[in-house]
Amino acid sequence: MKQFSQSEVVRLLAEKGLPKFRADQVLQWMYQKGVFDYSQMTNLSKALREELAESFPLAPAEEIDKRISADGTRKYVLRYEDGACVETVAMPSTENSQKDRLSVCFSTQVGCAMACAFCATGQGGFTRNLSAGEMVEQILHAQKDIGERITNVVAMGQGEPFLNYDNTIEALRIINNKKFLGIGARHITVSTCGIIKGIDQFANEPEQFTLAISLHAARQEVRDKLMPHVASQPLPQLKKALERYIAKTNRRPSFEYLLMQGVNDSKQDLEALLAFCDGLLCHVNLLPLNEVPGSPLKPAAPQTVRLWTSTLGEHHIEATLRKSRGSDIAGACGQLKNTIWKNLS
Numbered sequence: 307m308k309q310f311s312q313s314e315v316v317r318l319l320a321e322k323g324l325p326k327f328r329a330d331q332v333l334q335w336m337y338q339k340g341v342f343d344y345s346q347m348t349n350l351s352k353a354l355r356e357e358l359a360e361s362f363p364l365a366p367a368e369e370i371d372k373r374i375s376a377d378g379t380r381k382y383v384l385r386y387e388d389g390a391c392v393e394t395v396a397m398p399s400t401e402n403s404q405k406d407r408l409s410v411c412f413s414t415q416v417g418c419a420m421a422c423a424f425c426a427t428g429q430g431g432f433t434r435n436l437s438a439g440e441m442v443e444q445i446l447h448a449q450k451d452i453g454e455r456i457t458n459v460v461a462m463g464q465g466e467p468f469l470n471y472d473n474t475i476e477a478l479r480i481i482n483n484k485k486f487l488g489i490g491a492r493h494i495t496v497s498t499c500g501i502i503k504g505i506d507q508f509a510n511e512p513e514q515f516t517l518a519i520s521l522h523a524a525r526q527e528v529r530d531k532l533m534p535h536v537a538s539q540p541l542p543q544l545k546k547a548l549e550r551y552i553a554k555t556n557r558r559p560s561f562e563y564l565l566m567q568g569v570n571d572s573k574q575d576l577e578a579l580l581a582f583c584d585g586l587l588c589h590v591n592l593l594p595l596n597e598v599p600g601s602p603l604k605p606a607a608p609q610t611v612r613l614w615t616s617t618l619g620e621h622h623i624e625a626t627l628r629k630s631r632g633s634d635i636a637g638a639c640g641q642l643k644n645t646i647w648k649n650l651s
């Protein structure tokens with residue numbers, strides 16, 4: 307579905323002299339019902355269906371692998387028409403209080419250019435951006451497979467969403483649109499490694515989407531080692547961008563912090579994090595490191611994690627210790643690497 311984002315469908319049909327409501331019908335089949343086959347679009351005439359199939363073939367992504375974790379997490383490897391593959395992860399909630407929650411983590415790029423030391427995706431380098439249609443398709447794919455409505459989405463799969471800003475925002479709008487997936491803006495989260503221009507743009511979007519920042523270190527020299535490609539966007543500038551974001555939107559961003567033994571888990575690191583959070587409306591998610599083959603990085607000791615959680619709490623900084631999901635199927639954060647595809651090629 308490479309070339310079929312919302313604006314493109316409208317434009318393509320207009321070029322054929324078709325009224326906008328026809329584009330809406332086609333879009334609704336695709337983005338509400340997940341139907342990527344014109345022959346099933348029964349409110350269009352047979353002649354129009356044939357013409358559309360001829361002029362604008364849909365070429366939906368193909369599932370080339372699916373794994374189901376012991377905790378119910380499902381990981382899909384989807385292949386697009388040009389052979390590029392991405393991974394998508396669906397996570398049914400396991401907590402009783404959130405039984406109806408079904409979250410999907412989707413990819414925004416094929417591969418990733420950021421080369422973060424702890425993340426498997428970065429090891430393979432960057433291939434290309436995804437179109438909005440290709441992003442939405444991932445969510446619809448999971449929804450169809452599980453047979454239940456997706457309630458939450460996070461742009462936290464492969465890629466850096468703010469380096470593919472326009473397509474990502476267009477995808478979020480389709481996901482949010484009541485005529486399509488209808489997922490509330492607050493249930494839609496974008497995670498960035500800290501692209502300042504993107505944060506400023508995001509602050510100006512009218513929807514109440516949620517922002518997450520992959521922080522992982524509040525000491526510049528540590529962050530530069532872990533996340534070399536955002537070294538040009540230093541922490542004081544990131545903090546200023548977040549202050550602007552909060553002032554403009556009144557919304558609370560969250561920070562992701564992977565605790566890695568001997569790397570970013572010292573007393574000094576904790577103090578730097580407290581200083582970074584000082585005066586910022588924020589929430590800290592402390593995450594266990596998932597294993598990445600070939601990486602020497604190790605998760606922090608349990609007592610360190612406990613110390614960090616309690617110290618943040620004492621400083622009135624809300625902190626949550628996140629559980630990892632799907633690590634037995636290499637479907638957890640930082641493990642998305644298209645293993646199957648690599649083995650096939």
Ligand code: SAH
Nearest residue numbers: 425462466497498499520562595596639640
């Ligand atoms: N480029 C965006 C979106 C990718 S999601 C961003 O950087 O935010 C990135 C998230 O995956 C990180 O914040 C981190 O929480 C998680 N992650 C990456 N590698 C990981 C690993 N080895 N173990 C656990 N989580 C990891």
